[in-house]
Every structure is written in structure tokens, then in C-alpha cells.
Amino acid sequence: MATDETSSEIVAYYNRYDEARRLASDIGPLEEARTHELMQRHLPPPPAVVLDVGGAAGVYSFWLAGLGYEMHLVDLVPRHIAQAAQVAQQPGAPRLASMRVGDARQLDFPNGIADAVVLHGPLYHLTERADRVRAIAEAARVLRPGGVLLAFAITRYAGLLYGLTKGHVFDPAYYAMIHNEVRTGVRRDPPAWATTFPSAYFHLPAELAGELADGGLAHVATLGILGPAWLVPDLEASWADARQREALLGIARLTEGEPALGPRLLAVGRKGSP
Incomplete structure (x- = not known):
């Protein structure tokens, strides 16, 4: 079982590292574009209620709110929630329904409140399997019957x-x-x-599917996000070229059925009827 030391370690790391800028360079733009695709494919349509757990400063929460979702942002790191609050004050920023500091293993939401839960960081920051399953079980608890979990992880x-x-x-x-x-x-x-x-x-892909099952969810799919497309020399230059950018996205789509080929993967789970 992870301890308070684990939480303190995560907070200390993100107080040094600017997660809010991560998607702006290197593999970030490709990862963001593919994450948008996969979210739109697997989330229920707006105005569904979505909990973005481990959502950092809300880069995906604000995007989904702009599409009409009712977004609730949760992150362990106070700095991230403060950054999200600053974004929310900018003119034209989409409105989040709530934002709060919280732990994926003990969510401050009632049972069955959400149509979907997104777990973006918790499953690779929790090194103990029992803690990862606990986070998934918490997601299952707050989901309505038929609700969807999008669980993101890093590949082995x-x-x-x-x-x-x-x-x-x-x-x-x-x-x-x-x-x-x-x-x-x-x-x-x-x-x-x-x-x-x-x-x-x-994670290995099969491990992540097993953790979803042990957390009380039916496994729907496990997909690669980037595939091997991120290995191209000078990725940023290729991404800046429209033709090459489409080729990279095409490679990521082509290989999504082999999640181990890339650095990040997504497992989709569904809560059954009571």
C-alpha cells in the first residue's frame, strides 16, 4: 500500500517540474492530438459528467469543457490546481464545474455521480498494485452503471x-x-x-487490463496512443510539416492495436449494471 511518503514524493516532483508545459514540445503535441482522438472515440457524448482525476493543471479538462462536458478536475498537487484556477480566470476560458486537490484512491464524490472518469497520472505514479486497483475501484464507485473509465499508463x-x-x-x-x-x-x-x-x-498491456478487472470494471480495449511514430528523427520538425504530421498520426492509428510499440497506452473499462 502506498504511504503518505508516496504522495509527498509526487507533490515534490511536480513542484519542480512544470507539467503544464509538457505537451508543448517533443512528443507532447503528438500525444495530445492522439489523446483528443481517443477521448472523443470512447467518452459518452456531452454534456456527460466527467471526472478528470490526476488531470494536472487541467489541459484536457478545459478542452473537454469547451466541447460541452461537465468537467470536475482532481489532482494531488496543489500547484496544479492553482495553475488551473489561473487558467479559469482567463477571458474565454471554458468553465469547469469544480476543481480540487484530491487523491485518486479516495475521491471526494458520491457514488454513481459520473458518466466517465479519466485517470491520467495515478496509474503510473502508484508503484504498488494494490494502490492502482484501489484507484480503479474508486473510479468504479463514482461511475454510474454503464459509465466509462479511460485509464492512461506508461508502457514497460x-x-x-x-x-x-x-x-x-x-x-x-x-x-x-x-x-x-x-x-x-x-x-x-x-x-x-x-x-x-x-x-x-x-505497465504491460495485459497487466493494465487485469487491474481494471480487479477494480470492478469490464475491460473494453487497450490501445496505444503514439505507437512508434515518436521515434522519427527530429519529431518537432516533422510535426510542424502538415504532410508529415498526418503521416505520424496515421502510423499511430495504424499501430494502436499493439500498445507495447509506444510509450503510452490507454485502457478503456466499463461499469456494468448493478
Whole structure:
């Protein structure tokens, strides 16, 4: 079971790292575009009630609110909620129904309030399986019968592939880190120079499906988000070119049925009838 130390570690990391800017560069724009596609494919239509749990500063909450969803943003990190509050004050910003600091393992919402729940960060920040299943069970609790969970995770080989593209695998400390995470799924003790999570869990696709089942949800699908498209040399330049951008999106769509080919995956679950 994760402890308060786990929560403190997550908050400390995001107080140093600016998650609000992550999607602006590198693989971020491709990830954002594909996440938009998959959300629109699997969420019920607006004005459905959606809880964005672990939604950071609300980049997807505000986008979905702009499409007409009733959005409730929850994040463990007070800084993220403060950033979301600043965005909400900007002229023309879509309105969120609520935003609050909270833990995915103990949601401050009544049973059966939501048509959908999005879990974006909790499943890779919780290194203990019991905690991940608890977060999924909490999502199931707040879902209405027939409600949908979109559970995002990082794939087992993401750090290995990233390290190969950047040459980090030749650093002994990085190599030791990925050697452990490929065997166990758990990231621990990254090199001091690495801008990465101090600890995390990286899933195999079948593991994530099993966690959804143990959390009380029927597994609908597990999909890759980026596929191998992120491996193209000079990704940012390719993304800036309209023709190449469509090719990258096409590759991500083509390979979404093989989630292990990319760094991020999405599992879709559904709550059955009572």
C-alpha cells in the first residue's frame, strides 16, 4: 500500500517540474492530438459528467469543457490546481464545474455521480498494485452503471526506448534503472541528471487490463496512443510539416492495436449494471 511518503514524493516532483508545459514540445503535441482522438472515440457524448482525476493543471479538462462536458478536475498537487484556477480566470476560458486537490484512491464524490472518469497520472505514479486497483475501484464507485473509465499508463519499455534514442543507455546509472524497470515494471533511483519521475510503474498491456478487472470494471480495449511514430528523427520538425504530421498520426492509428510499440497506452473499462 502506498504511504503518505508516496504522495509527498509526487507533490515534490511536480513542484519542480512544470507539467503544464509538457505537451508543448517533443512528443507532447503528438500525444495530445492522439489523446483528443481517443477521448472523443470512447467518452459518452456531452454534456456527460466527467471526472478528470490526476488531470494536472487541467489541459484536457478545459478542452473537454469547451466541447460541452461537465468537467470536475482532481489532482494531488496543489500547484496544479492553482495553475488551473489561473487558467479559469482567463477571458474565454471554458468553465469547469469544480476543481480540487484530491487523491485518486479516495475521491471526494458520491457514488454513481459520473458518466466517465479519466485517470491520467495515478496509474503510473502508484508503484504498488494494490494502490492502482484501489484507484480503479474508486473510479468504479463514482461511475454510474454503464459509465466509462479511460485509464492512461506508461508502457514497460518506454524508458528503454527513450534511453536508446537519446544515448542515455550508455550511462551506467540509467542502464541500471531501466534494467530493473524492464524486469519488474518499477522505476527507482534515476540518475541525478535525469528529468524523470523519482519512482513510477510502467505497465504491460495485459497487466493494465487485469487491474481494471480487479477494480470492478469490464475491460473494453487497450490501445496505444503514439505507437512508434515518436521515434522519427527530429519529431518537432516533422510535426510542424502538415504532410508529415498526418503521416505520424496515421502510423499511430495504424499501430494502436499493439500498445507495447509506444510509450503510452490507454485502457478503456466499463461499469456494468448493478
